Amino acid sequence: MSTTNPTHDLACTALSKSFGSVQAVDNVSFDIPPGSFFSILGPSGCGKTTLMRMIAGFENPDHGDIQIKGRSVIRIPPNKRNVKMVFQHLALFPMMNVYDNIAYGLRCVGASRKEIDQKIADVLERVALPDVAKREIHQLSGGQKQRIAIARCMVLNPDVLLLDEPLGALDLKLREAMKIELKLLQHQFNTTFVYITHDQSEALVMSDNVAVMNEGRFEQIGTPQALYHHPASAFVAGFVGDSNRWTGKVIDAGNNNVRLSCDAGFDAQSHTTDTITLSRGDNATVYVRPEHIQVDTQVNADNNNQTDATNALTGHIDSLLFNGANSRVLVRDKAGELIEADVTLTGSSHDPKPGDLVRLSWRSEQALCF
Amino acid sequence: MAGSRAKDAKKLALILLFTPFALWITLLILLPHVGMMVLSLKEKVAPRVYEYGFDNYINFAQEPIYWNTLLRTGSVSLLVTLLALLIGFPVAYYIAKIAGNRTKGALFLLCLIPLWVSDLIRAFGWILLLRETGVISSALQASGLIDTPIEFLYNDATVIMGLVYTVVLFMIVPLVSTLDGMDNEMIEAGYNLGGNGFTVLRRIIIPYAMPGIVAGCIVVFMLSAGSYLTPILLGGKNSSWFTEQIYDQFISRYNWESGAAFGFVLLVFTSLVVWLGLKLSGQTLSSTVAKS
Amino acid sequence: MLRHGYRLYIVLFFVFLAAPLIAAGLFAFNDSLFPVLPWRGFTLDWFFNDTEPKLGMFHDRRLLRGLYYSFVIASFVAMLSVFVGTCNAFLFVRHDFPAKNFFYILMVLPLVIPGVILGISILAMASNIANSVERSMGIDLELLRPGIFLVVLGQFSFITTITSLIITARLKKFDTTMEEAAYNLGASKARVLRTITLPFLRPAMIAGAIVAFLVSFENFNTTLFLVGSEAPLTITMYDRMVKVGSTPVLNAVSFFLMLGSALLALISVLVQRDNKS
Numbered sequence: 001m002s003t004t005n006p007t008h009d010l011a012c013t014a015l016s017k018s019f020g021s022v023q024a025v026d027n028v029s030f031d032i033p034p035g036s037f038f039s040i041l042g043p044s045g046c047g048k049t050t051l052m053r054m055i056a057g058f059e060n061p062d063h064g065d066i067q068i069k070g071r072s073v074i075r076i077p078p079n080k081r082n083v084k085m086v087f088q089h090l091a092l093f094p095m096m097n098v099y100d101n102i103a104y105g106l107r108c109v110g111a112s113r114k115e116i117d118q119k120i121a122d123v124l125e126r127v128a129l130p131d132v133a134k135r136e137i138h139q140l141s142g143g144q145k146q147r148i149a150i151a152r153c154m155v156l157n158p159d160v161l162l163l164d165e166p167l168g169a170l171d172l173k174l175r176e177a178m179k180i181e182l183k184l185l186q187h188q189f190n191t192t193f194v195y196i197t198h199d200q201s202e203a204l205v206m207s208d209n210v211a212v213m214n215e216g217r218f219e220q221i222g223t224p225q226a227l228y229h230h231p232a233s234a235f236v237a238g239f240v241g242d243s244n245r246w247t248g249k250v251i252d253a254g255n256n257n258v259r260l261s262c263d264a265g266f267d268a269q270s271h272t273t274d275t276i277t278l279s280r281g282d283n284a285t286v287y288v289r290p291e292h293i294q295v296d297t298q299v300n301a302d303n304n305n306q307t308d309a310t311n312a313l314t315g316h317i318d319s320l321l322f323n324g325a326n327s328r329v330l331v332r333d334k335a336g337e338l339i340e341a342d343v344t345l346t347g348s349s350h351d352p353k354p355g356d357l358v359r360l361s362w363r364s365e366q367a368l369c370f
Numbered sequence: 371m372a373g374s375r376a377k378d379a380k381k382l383a384l385i386l387l388f389t390p391f392a393l394w395i396t397l398l399i400l401l402p403h404v405g406m407m408v409l410s411l412k413e414k415v416a417p418r419v420y421e422y423g424f425d426n427y428i429n430f431a432q433e434p435i436y437w438n439t440l441l442r443t444g445s446v447s448l449l450v451t452l453l454a455l456l457i458g459f460p461v462a463y464y465i466a467k468i469a470g471n472r473t474k475g476a477l478f479l480l481c482l483i484p485l486w487v488s489d490l491i492r493a494f495g496w497i498l499l500l501r502e503t504g505v506i507s508s509a510l511q512a513s514g515l516i517d518t519p520i521e522f523l524y525n526d527a528t529v530i531m532g533l534v535y536t537v538v539l540f541m542i543v544p545l546v547s548t549l550d551g552m553d554n555e556m557i558e559a560g561y562n563l564g565g566n567g568f569t570v571l572r573r574i575i576i577p578y579a580m581p582g583i584v585a586g587c588i589v590v591f592m593l594s595a596g597s598y599l600t601p602i603l604l605g606g607k608n609s610s611w612f613t614e615q616i617y618d619q620f621i622s623r624y625n626w627e628s629g630a631a632f633g634f635v636l637l638v639f640t641s642l643v644v645w646l647g648l649k650l651s652g653q654t655l656s657s658t659v660a661k662s
Numbered sequence: 663m664l665r666h667g668y669r670l671y672i673v674l675f676f677v678f679l680a681a682p683l684i685a686a687g688l689f690a691f692n693d694s695l696f697p698v699l700p701w702r703g704f705t706l707d708w709f710f711n712d713t714e715p716k717l718g719m720f721h722d723r724r725l726l727r728g729l730y731y732s733f734v735i736a737s738f739v740a741m742l743s744v745f746v747g748t749c750n751a752f753l754f755v756r757h758d759f760p761a762k763n764f765f766y767i768l769m770v771l772p773l774v775i776p777g778v779i780l781g782i783s784i785l786a787m788a789s790n791i792a793n794s795v796e797r798s799m800g801i802d803l804e805l806l807r808p809g810i811f812l813v814v815l816g817q818f819s820f821i822t823t824i825t826s827l828i829i830t831a832r833l834k835k836f837d838t839t840m841e842e843a844a845y846n847l848g849a850s851k852a853r854v855l856r857t858i859t860l861p862f863l864r865p866a867m868i869a870g871a872i873v874a875f876l877v878s879f880e881n882f883n884t885t886l887f888l889v890g891s892e893a894p895l896t897i898t899m900y901d902r903m904v905k906v907g908s909t910p911v912l913n914a915v916s917f918f919l920m921l922g923s924a925l926l927a928l929i930s931v932l933v934q935r936d937n938k939s
Contacts, residue, residue, distance in 0.1 A: 056846055060376070079845050091843035095861050104857070105847035156847065379851075380757075387753040390746045395768050398819035399775075402783035409786050457675070464672050479931060480676060486923040487683060488880030490896050490903075491916040495682025497908060498689060498697050505685060508699040535678070588774060596776025598883050599900070613778045613883070620782055620887065630786060633779045640776065655767055 008070070009034045009192040010055065010083075010160045015064035017050055024050040025061070026216035032160075032194065032209070037186050039195045039203035042213035043239070048196045051213070052162050055194070056085045068159050079108075084153035085162040089169060090145055092137045098124075098148055099133040105156045123155040126188060142170050146178055147185075154189055163195045167202060179205050200240050204228065212236045232273060234285055234370035243287040244339050250282045258369045260286050265335030269310040270367035284369050290328055292366035293341035296359040297352055312361040315339065317354050331358055403637075410631035426631035436615060436632070440639060443612040446526075447594035448643070450533045454541045454590050455583065457534065462545035463575075467554070481542055489536055493603040496532055497523065500604075524606040532604040537593045541586035548582025549575075584651050585658035588644050595640050612636055687920055690913035697910045708914040719914040728898030729915075735810060735894055736878040739817045740871040746818075747825030747870055748863065751833045754826075770827070772820040777883030784816045785887045809890030816884045821877050825870035832866035865933045872930040876923055895919075 011031035017024050024047040032038045040048045053059040055066055057078030066073050073081050084105075093101050099120060106116045124130050127147040132140065140148060146166060153161055163182075167175045183206045186193045197203050203210045204224040211221045212235070220232040231237035238245065248262035258278055260268045270286045278284050288311075315333035327345045329352055330338050341360055345351050352358060413425045430436050465477045499505045500522035507519045522528055556578070560570040576583070601611035616636065619629030648654060689697035693705035695715060711718040719725050754766055772780065785808065792806035805811050836859065844854045860867075882896045889897050899912055 056842075058842055058845075078842075079848050079850060083846075085843070085846045087839045087843055089837065089839065091837065091839040093840060093844070093858060104844065104849070108848035108850075108853065152847065384753070384757045384759060387749050387757065388759070390749045391753055391765070391769070394746055394819070394822055395765075398784060398815060399768070399772055399780075402780075402787040405787040405790060406779075406783040409790075460668070461672060461675050464668065468668075477672075477676075479927070480679070482927055482931075486876040486880065486927050487920055488896055489882055490880070490899055491686050491919060492682050494899075494903065494908065494912060494916060495684075495686035498685045498913075499682060503696075503698045505699055512699075535682070539679075592774045592776060596778055596883065598778060598886070603903075613776070616778055616782065617886070620785075626782075626786060629782060633782050636776060637779050644774065655770065 007034070008032060009036075009068065010038075010194065011067040011070075012051075012055070013065045013067070015051065015054060015061050015066065017047075017054060017059060017061050023216050025054070028064075028213075028216075028218050030211055030218065030221055032192055035190045035192060036208040037183065037193045037195065037206055039197060039207040039210045040213055041197055041200060041203040041210050041240070044198055046213045047216040048198075048213050049164065052085070052164055052194070052196050055160070056083055056162055057081050082156075082159045083162060084156055084158035084160075085164065086149045086153060086166045088164045088166060090149040090166060092145060092149055092152070094137050096137070097133070098135050098137065098140070101137065101148060102133075102152045102155050105152065109156075119155050123151045126154070127151045127185065143174055143178060143181075146170070147181075150182075150185060154191065158191065160192045160194060161189075163193060165197050165199075167197075167199075175202075182206055204240070212239060214239070230273070231287075231368065232275060234287075237287040237368055237370065241289060242340065243289055244293070245285055245287050246337070247283065247285045250278050250280055250284050253278050253280055253282075257364065258284065258286075260284055260369060262286070264333070264337040266313060266333070268367060269364040270369040271365055272369045276370055278369065286367050286369045288362055288367045290340040291342040293339070293360050293362045295329060295331075295341050295343050295352065296361070297350070297356055310362075310364040311367065312359060313339070314357065314359050317352055317356045317358055319354055320345075320352065329358070331360060333360075406630045407634055409627055410634050412627045414627060420627075426628045427635070429628065430631060430635060439610045439615055440612050440635065442610055443595055443636075444639060444643060446530060446533070447591050450530055450537065450594045451587050451591045453530070453534045454538045455587060458538045458541035458586070459545060459583075462542045462549055465542070466546045466549035466552075467557070478546060481539055481546075489597070489599045490603075492536060493532060493600050496528075496535070496604060500528060523604060524609075526605070529601050529605040529609055532600045533594050533597060536597065536600050537590040540589045540593060544582045544585045544589070545579060548579050548585075552578050580651065581653060581658050584647065584653045587647060588658060591643065591647075592640055595636070595643075683920060686913055687917040688913075689910055690917040692910060692913075694910065697908050697913050708910045709918075717911065719911050719918065722911060724898055725895070725902075725911070725915060728893055728895035731810065731892045732879050732894035732896070735813050735817065736875045738814045739821055739878040740874040742814070742818050743822040743825045743874045744829075744867050744871045746822050747829045748867060750822070750826040751829040751863075754830055755833045770823055773823045775820065777820070777881070778887070780819055781816055781884040781887030784812065784819065784884075788812055788815075807890065808888050810892050812888040812890075813885050813894065816888045817878045817881050820884070821874045824877065825874050828870040828873065829863060829866045832863055836862055868933045869930040872926045876926055879919070879923075 008031040013029050015025055015028045026047070028051060040051065042048045050059060054061050057073070057076065061074070068081070068083060073083075093104065096104070102120050102123065103116050106119060111119070120133060121130070124133060127150060129144060129147055129151075132144065132148070137145065137148075149166065150161070150163075167178050167182075170178060179202055182193075182195075186206075195203070195206065204227075207224055209221060210224055210227055212219045212227060214235045220227060220236045222230075222232075227236060227240050231240060237243060246260075246262040246264050246268060248260040248264075248268070250258055251261045251267070252259035256271050256274070258270050258272050260270060262268055268286050268288075270288075272278060313331075313333050315331040318330045318332045318338060321328040321330065322345065325344075327343055329341055329343050331341060332338055339360060343352060410426055411422050411424065412420045413423055415421050461481075465474055465481070469477055497504070501507070502519045502521040502523075504522070506522065507516075510516045511519060552575070556574060557570060560574045565573065596613060598611070598613040598617065601609040602614060605611070612632070613636070616629055616632045619625045619632055623629075648658075690708050691704050691706070692701055693703040693707065707716045707718055709718045710720055712721040750769060754762070754769070759765075788806040792803045795801055795803050795806075840858055840862070841854050844858045845851070849857065879894075880896060882900065885894060885897060893901070895915070899915060902909070902912060
């Protein structure tokens with residue numbers, strides 16, 4: 001298994017780690033091509049932090065191998081690995097100023113004063129903070145601290161930069177701005193970033209590839225689009241993006257198509273992935289994203305057979321969740337089930353209102369069943 | 371491989387760190403106390419000839435002066451503890467909750483500075499104020515309130531006052547840090563829910579401050595029972611303080627065996643009182659004094 | 663009304679706190695042979711005069727020697743107790759071992775043992791060892807007889823608890839990811855300790871050293887039993903008070919000590935505050 005493949009910056013093979021009876025990381029394998037932005041997305045406690053700490057060398061895996069630029073680093077202590085890490089709370093040294101923080105790693109390898117000066121000026125330029133070298137850490141804003149933490153690592157030319165949810169402590173506005181900035185920084189340095197997060201929008205916006213992790217295992221690795229549109233498992237479908245979900249019993253299956261009798265009292269037609277085989281009588285769950293549900297207000301109660309959609313329901317709007325372009329309605333169907341669907345609100349009198357009778361429809365290709 | 375090496379390093383660090391701790395506690399605390407206990411069980415029957423027995427303790431029990439002094443030391447110390455709490459709590463509450471941010475720091479510092487001044491100097495100051503020729507007596511004479519000088523020293527009230535003075539800061543400091551950690555909103559919520567000043571104090575503030583109160587009481591009681599200078603200097607040679615008896619046995623009579631027995635009696639007695647206090651208040655040593 | 667009463671109480675309390683200190687300090691400047699009223703004018707003789715009967719403290723050889731011994735003892739106690747206190751902090755914050763809670767209580771215990779008992783127990787043990795060594799080997803272990811060494815040990819035995827608590831409290835606040843970050847940036851374990859952890863602990867170590875120094879300087883109860891011919895200042899002062907009675911030179915020493923204590927206490931507060939921001 002452990003083939004040397006220098007075309008990958010980081011390769012993990014069959015990594016496992018347990019703490020007592022808890023299997024934190026369970027047989028995880030992946031490799032990351034050079035210069036890409038790779039995210040590991042998962043709920044808290046899924047093992048992503050343990051995985052990252054193993055890559056940095058703070059934890060030793062029970063099994064498996066970690067290779068950086070094709071060389072195994074399992075026996076190399078953390079201070080000798082060329083993997084640098086941006087910590088969740090950044091861990092900038094408060095008793096040192098910006099210059100000394102960035103110089104810390106360079107001094108550890110015995111760089112000369114001139115070299116240190118040169119490199120610090122250079123890296124500060126690249127993170128667009130050329131004048132802060134003499135500042136104390138507490139004088140920096142949240143976003144500046146973020147960039148200094150990255151500069152402190154990047155000045156050492158790491159093979160891989162690990163980022164452990166560094167945006168978590170920032171307020172919403174700054175977080176949105178930093179997402180874009182991080183992506184740009186990664187492009188500029190052209191170094192592989194491995195980014196850990198529980199926030200799907202961070203992962204989707206920034207990454208070239210995302211691994212979705214749950215209970216110590218990778219559920220799926222793929223581009224953000226692939227994860228979103230073609231989730232490989234129920235967990236991914238539920239975790240990435242919003243979904244309506246209904247459980248039910250399979251009443252007809254075949255040819256990647258399933259018909260489900262939902263517990264909520266209606267039948268749903270859905271397609272499945274190749275990896276999932278469902279047969280008649282199985283319990284299954286169908287996932288439908290709100291943006292895939294079409295909402296029609298021009299409807300009369302007994303006549304609902306006029307579109308090409310394979311699934312259709314009628315119900316009354318329970319409430320309207322206004323959020324600009326991402327507005328949504330909650331529709332209560334006849335059986336009392338609440339269904340979320342995206343709507344475009346223009347501010348005109350044609351907009352749906354609570355209490356309106358609407359018709360919801362979606363095509364079976366847009367529903368996924370596991 | 372790397373894992374087991376890291377584990378070995380951790381074990382080595384543990385041993386290296388545990389060594390000074392073990393040396394300190396064993397050589398300077400445990401062994402001396404065991405030694406003192408052994409010494410207290412010895413009795414000199416002839417020069418350089420010793421026998422083991424409980425004679426030193428029997429002597430102690432048979433001489434009312436000794437155990438009366440012990441009881442007096444204990445009861446006065448309890449009174450001192452109570453007074454220190456009653457006097458100190460309002461001060462601590464003022465510093466922690468009422469004073470503005472700037473005054474708070476200044477007042478706390480004012481509380482701390484006398485803490486670093488020797489017992490001896492403080493007692494000396496009281497002597498200058500309270501003796502027959504002292505400041506207060508002279509001032510009263512000068513103002514015409516009294517005709518003849520008054521001696522304020524050498525009575526129980528002065529000893530108790532002096533002891534309260536010496537120890538009250540050790541009550542205030544833990545109380546301030548406990549009350550400081552208390553959320554103001556908790557007190558406001560108490561009032562908001564209809565409590566009056568007294569119920570808020572009794573139901574919210576005091577239960578919250580309990581660890582600090584108990585910690586302060588333990589330290590104050592031990593300091594008071596173990597104090598030597600204040601009772602002697604303010605109470606005179608016949609102040610009947612138990613530490614004085616120990617000093618007497620050890621230094622004046624050179625009867626170390628009996629002195630060790632007395633020391634052991636004091637230690638057991640004070641520990642018993644502290645243990646009782648912890649039991650009654652439902653606290654433990656680690657939730658009060660050992661918490662920092 | 664109640665509010666004013668409360669404030670008045672606080673003022674009275676601080677007057678009560680300050681009164682004996684003011685009395686002890688003020689008479690150092692009274693131009694009189696006795697520390698009593700009436701005020702006979704301002705003088706610095708009790709500090710600087712070099713002839714009897716008003717021998718100033720800076721010319722009183724016994725007091726100066728006491729000051730010197732106190733200084734030596736306090737310095738040793740401060741160094742030792744900060745060293746062991748730092749070890750203890752690492753031991754109890756960073757390591758897990760069986761019966762840790764029990765050992766922690768053992769660490770705190772010396773604080774609640776009366777100082778007199780610490781003094782006699784250490785004296786008894788040291789003499790016991792010295793006697794048996796002398797009897798069996800014929801060597802007189804001068805070190806274990808009352809003297810500076812025993813005084814240092816006796817004070818160290820309970821002051822270490824104080825420094826341990828101060829340094830432990832600070833180490834608990836340390837964010838260990840800071841160490842991991844340094845380690846990750848390529849530092850060796852020793853370098854991490856030297857450049858990250860110890861600098862973080864430094865304010866607590868300085869504050870601990872100052873507290874240890876001051877507590878040692880003012881200690882009387884434990885020292886009383888362990889003192890040899892090299893008497894520290896508090897013992898010398900007590901002797902003087904008992905034998906000669908109160909003389910203004912004792913006020914001068916008191917004033918000097920209060921000034922020094924206040925300065926050191928202020929430094930320790932500043933050092934701790936400095937690092938909070």
